[in-house]
Amino acid sequence: MRRPLVAGNWKMNGTRSSVAELTRDLVRQVLPGSVDVAVFPSLIHLDMAMHALASGSISVGAQNCAEESGQGALTGEVSGGQLAEFGCRWVLVGHSERRLVMGESDAVVSRKFATVLASGMSPVLCLGETLEQRRSGKTLEVVLGQLCRIIEDHGVAVFANAVIAYEPVWAIGTGLTATPGQAQEVHAAIRGYLANEDAAVAEIARLLYGGSVKAENAAELFAMADIDGGLIGGASLKADEFGAICRAAGN
Numbered sequence: 001m002r003r004p005l006v007a008g009n010w011k012m013n014g015t016r017s018s019v020a021e022l023t024r025d026l027v028r029q030v031l032p033g034s035v036d037v038a039v040f041p042s043l044i045h046l047d048m049a050m051h052a053l054a055s056g057s058i059s060v061g062a063q064n065c066a067e068e069s070g071q072g073a074l075t076g077e078v079s080g081g082q083l084a085e086f087g088c089r090w091v092l093v094g095h096s097e098r099r100l101v102m103g104e105s106d107a108v109v110s111r112k113f114a115t116v117l118a119s120g121m122s123p124v125l126c127l128g129e130t131l132e133q134r135r136s137g138k139t140l141e142v143v144l145g146q147l148c149r150i151i152e153d154h155g156v157a158v159f160a161n162a163v164i165a166y167e168p169v170w171a172i173g174t175g176l177t178a179t180p181g182q183a184q185e186v187h188a189a190i191r192g193y194l195a196n197e198d199a200a201v202a203e204i205a206r207l208l209y210g211g212s213v214k215a216e217n218a219a220e221l222f223a224m225a226d227i228d229g230g231l232i233g234g235a236s237l238k239a240d241e242f243g244a245i246c247r248a249a250g251n
């Protein structure tokens with residue numbers, strides 16, 4: 001049985017006061033239970049969030065890291081080693097906003113993935129197709145192609161520890177959620193792809209769905225056989241809504 005994971009990606013949101021309020025309310029809303037819960041604040045709010053959440057069961061991750069794990073002359077970057085030493089447990093890798101807006105290629109995503117693992121944290125690898133790609137019937141080709149690059153470079157066993165998040169680009173921040181059937185179809189294909197390489201790893205790999213997940217649609221998505229939780233954007237900024245999503249995952 002896979003333990004669900006609900007992850008809140010706060011993206012480039014929050015102020016010192018809003019993060020203080022959100023974390024205080026999250027500690028009340030998200031109690032220890034049968035679901036792993038993580039939040040991904042902006043880098044400048046990591047310290048605050050970690051202190052505020054230290055007494056509870058919510059772990060903290062970063063939204064990005066440098067391709068390198070050590071230290072050195074890379075102005076503006078934060079390395080995998082620095083994030084791990086700081087106490088991060090997870091790092092998002094390959095989010096579509098970084099692939100499409102920041103131009104991160106599959107090669108960059110693959111190097112970051114390796115750095116996160118080598119630094120002792122778990123990557124949350126984001127995969128997803130654009131609306132145009134879906135309309136032209138290329139969803140599985142795109143998503144499995146993104147996954148294939150990671151498996152070619154690092155093998156499939158890494159997914160005993162790494163998490164995969166399927167996030168259709170057209171569903172992110174748009175209010176257009178994939179139907180449970182649409183999401184399950186892609187999740188089943190991802191798990192099938194992993195199983196072709198290693199059935200035991202496929203069985204334990206956690207596959208999250210992301211894209212306009214809310215309290216009102218979370219339960220039906222999480223009820224799907226191959227959906228093991230969610231990567232939540234906008235709704236993770238509201239403690240009561242995020243708490244309800246965690247409860248829908250089984251908490």
Ligand SMILES: O=C(CO)COP(=O)(O)O
Binds near residue numbers: 009210232233
């Ligand atoms: O991109 C997402 C999480 O990483 C999803 O964002 P929304 O939940 O706001 O659609």
